[in-house]
Amino acid sequence: MNNIKKTAIIKDSKVGRRTKIWEFANVYGCDIGDDCNIGSYVEVQNDVKIGHRVTISSHAFICSLVTIEDDVFVGHGVTTINDIHPPSYKRTGSKDQWKKTLIKKGAVIGSNATIFPVTIGENAIVGAGAVVTKDVSDNCVVTGNPAKIVNRKST
Secondary structure, three states, rough: OEEEEEOOOEEEOEEEEOEEEOOOOOEOOOOOOOEEEEEOOOOOOOOOEEEEEEEOOOOEEOOOOOOEEEOOOOOOOOOOOOOOOOOOOHOOOOOOOOOOOOEEEEEEOOOOEOOOOOOOOHHHHHHHOOOOOEEOOOOOEEEEOOOOEEEEEEO
């Protein structure tokens, strides 16, 4: 059984068991796994895939072509970007210039981080407010603008 608030808008999406979607979330054309928590005022666009046990905190924006694997935490106000030369769709009528983002299992994305089309490695940590323009390796901690490695977690 899911706990989807009446003010959440869910269209053409698959939502897993025991997933909670809070007030004023806008979710469309995506797949969300089991036991997730999607906060208030979150937007999850079409062609997004979210694994199991993922938390996306309030006011986050998850754009098209993002894949979030299992056990990921996304902080408040996180923004993902798929169009690095906007507005490419408006100019060209095509989404061919849009790029994918992959956030791997166990990653933590701090509040107000901005994630360009990159891969965030397993168990990586992105500090609050970081602007991630390059791939982040597994078990790394990145902070800053642009984000740089400040630590490597031992496994």
